[in-house]
Amino acid sequence: MTSPASSGRRSRRSHEATLAAAFELATEVGYAQVTIEGIAARAGVGKQTIYRWWPSKGTVVLEAVNEKVGSGIDFRSTGDVIADLTGQMSAVVGLLNTEMGDIFTGLIAEAQSDPVLTEAILDTIVRPRTRECADLLKEGQRLGQIRDDVDLDAAVELLYAPLYYRLLLRIAPLSTDHVADVLALAFRGLRP
Amino acid sequence: MTSPASSGRRSRRSHEATLAAAFELATEVGYAQVTIEGIAARAGVGKQTIYRWWPSKGTVVLEAVNEKVGSGIDFRSTGDVIADLTGQMSAVVGLLNTEMGDIFTGLIAEAQSDPVLTEAILDTIVRPRTRECADLLKEGQRLGQIRDDVDLDAAVELLYAPLYYRLLLRIAPLSTDHVADVLALAFRGLRP
Amino acid sequence: MTSPASSGRRSRRSHEATLAAAFELATEVGYAQVTIEGIAARAGVGKQTIYRWWPSKGTVVLEAVNEKVGSGIDFRSTGDVIADLTGQMSAVVGLLNTEMGDIFTGLIAEAQSDPVLTEAILDTIVRPRTRECADLLKEGQRLGQIRDDVDLDAAVELLYAPLYYRLLLRIAPLSTDHVADVLALAFRGLRP
Amino acid sequence: MTSPASSGRRSRRSHEATLAAAFELATEVGYAQVTIEGIAARAGVGKQTIYRWWPSKGTVVLEAVNEKVGSGIDFRSTGDVIADLTGQMSAVVGLLNTEMGDIFTGLIAEAQSDPVLTEAILDTIVRPRTRECADLLKEGQRLGQIRDDVDLDAAVELLYAPLYYRLLLRIAPLSTDHVADVLALAFRGLRP
DNA sequence: TAGTAAACGAGACGGTACGTCACGTCTTACC
DNA sequence: GGTAAGACGTGACGTACCGTCTCGTTTACTA
Structure with a gap:
């Protein structure tokens, strides 16, 4: 910028x-x-x-x-990874449920036909937070709360993608409950 | 329509x-x-x-x-849920890697400011395939390949969201390998 | 028609x-x-x-x-040419001061780029009434109220043209007084 | 404008x-x-x-x-009113017999449903020339070539209206002869 | 008295032009 | 010399009617 x-x-x-x-x-x-x-x-x-x-x-x-957003949705590390993720993701959801949600989807929409904007969004939003989140997950591995062989970038995507999915496709409104469900499912996995 | x-x-x-x-x-x-x-x-x-x-x-x-797309990306049920999912999702990825990918993202972008289009996309694409996929997962539960207490709609989102996420945010190109990674992670979960 | x-x-x-x-x-x-x-x-x-x-x-x-108009504005011959003309022209003015005025000017306007309409207007309105009026003027000549050497068609134009002129160029509103003025001037002439 | x-x-x-x-x-x-x-x-x-x-x-x-027209059809005062009028009106007729005639009638036609255009035509064409012509007629009165009690605006209309009448109703083509006829009739009057 | 062809209502069609909006560039006048 | 203001060429918008063209559906004449 x-x-x-x-x-x-x-x-x-x-x-x-x-x-x-x-x-x-x-x-x-x-x-x-x-x-x-x-x-x-x-x-x-x-x-x-x-x-x-x-x-x-x-x-x-x-x-x-x-x-405007500034540091309102930073990550915090308390030793309980799931709790930390729940906190940050809930903050994100809170933000997206304000007028900011429409602005966000508008920006992503425009970025579909504007590579410069795409890059700007990745640079200022997606990649920084992905890195922060990956750091948190790495801490989770150190603490034994996450499998050691998990690819952290893939894990970040697994956690955040459902939020964007619901947001952009208007599947259903975002909520704190939804965040909890996603985390529970992602940590436990589908397998019996 | x-x-x-x-x-x-x-x-x-x-x-x-x-x-x-x-x-x-x-x-x-x-x-x-x-x-x-x-x-x-x-x-x-x-x-x-x-x-x-x-x-x-x-x-x-x-x-x-x-x-154009017609029945090119339908689900098939063979008794091996992961294989069936891998097949269908790879077909979707294949489609999105043609010119169809740009058209798709363009449609979703436009839908951000056009409720009628949003509804049309949900009606003709998202909801039908979500239902098909959920049916497949239910079959998976019957066969003991998926936990019984999993919410199927949430599971569908967990599997497909990463594809849309990568596609719309241009995180990285879609590929068959990526599909395999997502499935492996989603089934196994992050927990040790 | x-x-x-x-x-x-x-x-x-x-x-x-x-x-x-x-x-x-x-x-x-x-x-x-x-x-x-x-x-x-x-x-x-x-x-x-x-x-x-x-x-x-x-x-x-x-x-x-x-x-609609029918025979509402026909000529009448009483032996006093100026009175007869005043009567008919006042009737015309009365008609043009209703909504009919706008319709009339609209028709003439359209006729400027539509020869078929031009011909229709001449056939159904202008020429019949011109003939009637010329007949009245001829009677006037017989009665010694109009010079013998006047070209009657030219005279008709001299009398009616000022009405159309005011109407189409919106110089001023049409009125019975105006009719009287025109007739007086046309009969007397400009010459001392 | x-x-x-x-x-x-x-x-x-x-x-x-x-x-x-x-x-x-x-x-x-x-x-x-x-x-x-x-x-x-x-x-x-x-x-x-x-x-x-x-x-x-x-x-x-x-x-x-x-x-385009500029000062091509201005009035000239030589002391012979009829000659001056003949000159200017013939110039006008000459102009209207070029492509300008169609443009003129087109403008007047359009003005029938466009008050702004009507006003513009009156302002830039009709009223200025009417004033010039009235001035010429006034000079005629001074020189004893026109009756003193003639209303000059009415006289202007009496002279010019027949031209517009023929032009807009396509009664007959305009010509220098026609101009002479109109002037002769208007000056002499219909009365014996 | 039934059959049939036209004229009919409805309105979809390919077009043309409307008057408006916003784009991204360019020019002028001011501070 | 950077700015606000906004004019400029461009191109797409969504709308209104044009005059032509099918569609069934009535009639009202024929056989």
């Missing part, structure tokens, strides 16, 4: 106003209805200024989202 | 030409670049004729896709 | 309903907003039926108008 | 290209067949750019016409 404040000359206000406007609009009218023109108008900023620092509306909104 | 030929009066040629054009364009230029105008022009059909029978480009393409 | 009732087979009701619908719509929404589809729908008649008997919406409305 | 070059920011090329295209198309295919899309395509200009500066095709063509 470009960092306007540092690289360019005069910017600060425009930069912040743009991100704020993008986030507000996304929550007010829904991600799909947000336009660059709308952001510029709301922010009191020229369109060109936005295009100077971001390549697409998706990357603007992504930066705004990342700024 | 509306069935033009039956409900209104005449159609056949227009109906088929529209679906064919939609599918061809989607594979040629990519789902996101397909437009109703493009479909109409390619099919030699008036735009209004398309709007008469489908509410959006998404539903047109979905119908075209469903027609 | 085609005469549906006689030539074709079964028709009467459709014929009348079409004319009635055309006239009603023209007065309700304005001539320019009338469409063949609208007439057909209002009349409970198929579009094809309209196209079978009339070549354009203009000719339909023209026939409807002619039927 | 809006003046693009001045009010908004940039324009010149688009403005001129639009007017040129509008005029060319009107003369080539006929006023009624001109479309905004056609003008935009011919001018190499976006449709929106046209809609930004003009409310309808009529006003575009009107501006193009006014620009």
Whole structure:
């Protein structure tokens, strides 16, 4: 992600106003209805200024989202892996059940036809958290709560994928109960 | 999905030409670049004729896709649940690794801001196959290959979600090996 | 004008309903907003039926108008030419100041790009009344109220043109006073 | 009429290209067949750019016409009113007998259902020339060639209306002879 | 009195143009 | 010299009607 404040000359206000406007609009009218023109108008900023620092509306909104979310859904390690996972995943679910859910699905949708945005999402969201989660699972292996021969990246996918699946395909609403069910099933396995 | 030929009066040629054009364009230029105008022009059909029978480009393409795929990825029951699952899921992966993959992700992307399309996807793809898969798992329970207390719908999600997750987030390419890994992990579980 | 009732087979009701619908719509929404589809729908008649008997919406409305107007604006001869002219022209002005005025200007407007309609208007309205008026003027010559060497067709134009001029260019509203002014000026001439 | 070059920011090329295209198309295919899309395509200009500066095709063509005609049909005062009128009216007739005639009738036709265009035509064509003509007639009164008690606006209508009448109702072609006849009749009057 | 052909209502069809929206680029005037 | 403002060419949108073309379904004349 470009960092306007540092690289360019005069910017600060425009930069912040743009991100704020993008986030507000996304929550007010829904991600799909947000336009660059709308952001510029709301922010009191020229369109060109936005295009100077971001390549697409998706990357603007992504930066705004990342700024808002901050460290609200970090992992915590207490020695009980399942409890730690339940906590973090429940926090994620809580977040996705706010207006943030629509913004998230909107970003992923847009990323399907925008490789730059795809990469940005992976870089700023997916990979960092995957790494954190994998670290937690590794700690779980050390503590004997997870099999030693499990591929940790695959395990992370097994745990998180069901959340995205329900979210993107609208199978059913996400909930804390669902998180518990997924964890229980993933840890125990299907086999008798 | 509306069935033009039956409900209104005449159609056949227009109906088929529209679906064919939609599918061809989607594979040629990519789902996101397909437009109703493009479909109409390619099919030699008036735009209004398309709007008469489908509410959006998404539903047109979905119908075209469903027609093409047909029974190519049905389930088969041989008495070995893991083998049956491996077979069907590998077929799905094979399909998603063709141009069909892009069309699929395009449809799901569009569905994020189009409830009608969401419902159509669930109705024609997700729910039917979920049911088939659940039936297979139930057979697995009868044969003692799956625990009796497993919630089958949750199990289906656990198996398929990782595929969609990789596909939509571009974590990594799908492959037969990946299918095997997911199945092994899901059956065995993370617990030591 | 085609005469549906006689030539074709079964028709009467459709014929009348079409004319009635055309006239009603023209007065309700304005001539320019009338469409063949609208007439057909209002009349409970198929579009094809309209196209079978009339070549354009203009000719339909023209026939409807002619039927309505009937003999309401005929000439009368009393021996006082100026009085007779005043009477007839005032009747015309009265008619043009109703919704009929808009229909009339609409027809003339459409006729600018439709030679068939032009001819129909000339045939059913302009030429018959021009002839009647010329006859009246000839009677005026016989009575010594009009110069013998005046070209009667030119005289008719001199009298009626100012009405159409005001009507079509919206110079000013038509009125009985205006009729009197025009007649006075035309009879007296500009010369001292 | 809006003046693009001045009010908004940039324009010149688009403005001129639009007017040129509008005029060319009107003369080539006929006023009624001109479309905004056609003008935009011919001018190499976006449709929106046209809609930004003009409310309808009529006003575009009107501006193009006014620009072309310029001062070609102004009045001249030589001391002989009838000669001056004959000269100007013949010039008008000459103009209306070119492709300009069709454009003119097209504009007036369109104005029947477009008050904005009506006003524009009155403002840029009818009222200015009516005033010029009235001034000439007033000079005629001063010179004793026209009665003192004649209402000049009514007189202008009496002279010009027959031209429009013939033009719009296609009674007969316009000609210099016709102009002479109208003037002779209008000056002499119908009375013996 | 039944059979049949036309005219009929309904409305789908391929088109054309509409007027609007947002895109991403470009230009101008201001601070 | 970076900005806001917004004009520009472009291209797609979804809508309205056009005039033509099937569809069954009535009639009303013939045989």
